[in-house]
Amino acid sequence: MKATHYYNPNGEEILDEKIFGGSPTGFVDFNRSKYQWDSNIYDLMNANTWFPSEVNTSSEKKNFVNLTENEQAIYKLTFAQLSFNDSAQEEYLSDFRRLANNRLIKSVLSLQIMQEVNHSKSYAVLLDACGNSDEVFNLYKYDDALNRKNLRIAEQFASYIDGTTSDEMLLSAMASVNLEGVYFLLGFAYIYTLGDKVPGARDMIQFIARDELNAHLPLFANIFKTIRKENSISTKTIDKSYKMIQDAVDIELEYGKYLLKSYPIMGLTEELMEKTVYNYANDRLEKIGLDAIFEKSKTTYLQDLVTKHLNINDIKSNFFESNVSNYAKSSLDINDF
Ligand SMILES: [Fe+2]
Numbered sequence: 020m021k022a023t024h025y026y027n028p029n030g031e032e033i034l035d036e037k038i039f040g041g042s043p044t045g046f047v048d049f050n051r052s053k054y055q056w057d058s059n060i061y062d063l064m065n066a067n068t069w070f071p072s073e074v075n076t077s078s079e080k081k082n083f084v085n086l087t088e089n090e091q092a093i094y095k096l097t098f099a100q101l102s103f104n105d106s107a108q109e110e111y112l113s114d115f116r117r118l119a120n121n122r123l124i125k126s127v128l129s130l131q132i133m134q135e136v137n138h139s140k141s142y143a144v145l146l147d148a149c150g151n152s153d154e155v156f157n158l159y160k161y162d163d164a165l166n167r168k169n170l171r172i173a174e175q176f177a178s179y180i181d182g183t184t185s186d187e188m189l190l191s192a193m194a195s196v197n198l199e200g201v202y203f204l205l206g207f208a209y210i211y212t213l214g215d216k217v218p219g220a221r222d223m224i225q226f227i228a229r230d231e232l233n234a235h236l237p238l239f240a241n242i243f244k245t246i247r248k249e250n251s252i253s254t255k256t257i258d259k260s261y262k263m264i265q266d267a268v269d270i271e272l273e274y275g276k277y278l279l280k281s282y283p284i285m286g287l288t289e290e291l292m293e294k295t296v297y298n299y300a301n302d303r304l305e306k307i308g309l310d311a312i313f314e315k316s317k318t319t320y321l322q323d324l325v326t327k328h329l330n331i332n333d334i335k336s337n338f339f340e341s342n343v344s345n346y347a348k349s350s351l352d353i354n355d356f
């Protein structure tokens with residue numbers, strides 16, 4: 020690595036630093052943000068900082084034992100998959116960050132990396148309380164569908180991460196839009212469907228979902244749109260972006276339908292899953308400035324469940340009695356992007 024990578028007095032002005040390509044001087048200056056949304060998202064992520072120890076998991080084992088066998092399987096296979104998503108995202112972000120030029124964007128990614136690690140820690144805390152941590156983290160060895168979903172996500176992450184062009188960086192950002200905006204969603208919905216039966220898992224997921232959907236997804240949607248604006252991206256690359264989200268929908272529904280077929284639980288149907296995933300994918304496409312291409316239907320019950328839990332005020336009152344400061348944080352407008 021050249022010293023100019025760290026400090027280049029002849030580098031470009033901070034306000035000229037694009038996301039892709041260029042040579043920054045080397046300063047992180049939050050007072051000069053080229054985009055503004057980057058520093059807004061940073062502030063939002065900071066304000067929403069939470070720690071797994073803040074969630075009450077003391078009854079998780081007792082609650083888990085009271086679930087039906089199918090519910091227990093859904094619980095375990097959901098956390099087995101979600102925990103992979105966060106582990107993979109941490110590593111992917113470190114790699115993606117190397118492709119980026121703008122130092123403030125890189126700083127926001129650094130904070131996101133910390134949050135993904137925090138999510139990994141939260142799964143460990145929750146599953147330890149539940150008493151099945153080793154079993155859940157080893158499920159990929161025995162469950163072919165879980166292993167296949169993880170592999171397909173890893174393949175999408177790996178596809179363009181070594182890229183040296185703005186087109187490849189855009190496609191790499193697309194993989195992250197899919198992770199934050201598609202691959203988590205049925206998992207969140209399953210845990211919210213179990214809801215009051217497993218309040219520890221529900222509250223943990225509520226914090227994780229808020230990070231993914233209110234901060235990480237807008238961050239990568241903005242990164243995608245900005246790379247596209249700042250570079251001449253080919254039509255072929257945009258076509259590939261559509262293909263990537265079609266694959267993401269297929270990946271999400273394949274695992275979802277497998278879980279439902281193998282471990283049916285009340286309130287979930289294949290049709291409901293399809294509508295939910297299509298609606299989310301359409302929303303993600305619109306968020307990144309592309310056209311909705313999936314069949315449209317009314318907002319589903321599962322989407323309503325996820326949205327309802329994005330409101331942190333819904334977390335049980337006993338949580339706030341011991342965490343007054345977090346309650347104050349919830350008054351921030353988290354959708355102001
Ligand atoms: Fe995460």
Ligand SMILES: [Fe+2]
Pocket residue numbers: 108135199230231235
């Ligand atoms: Fe995330």
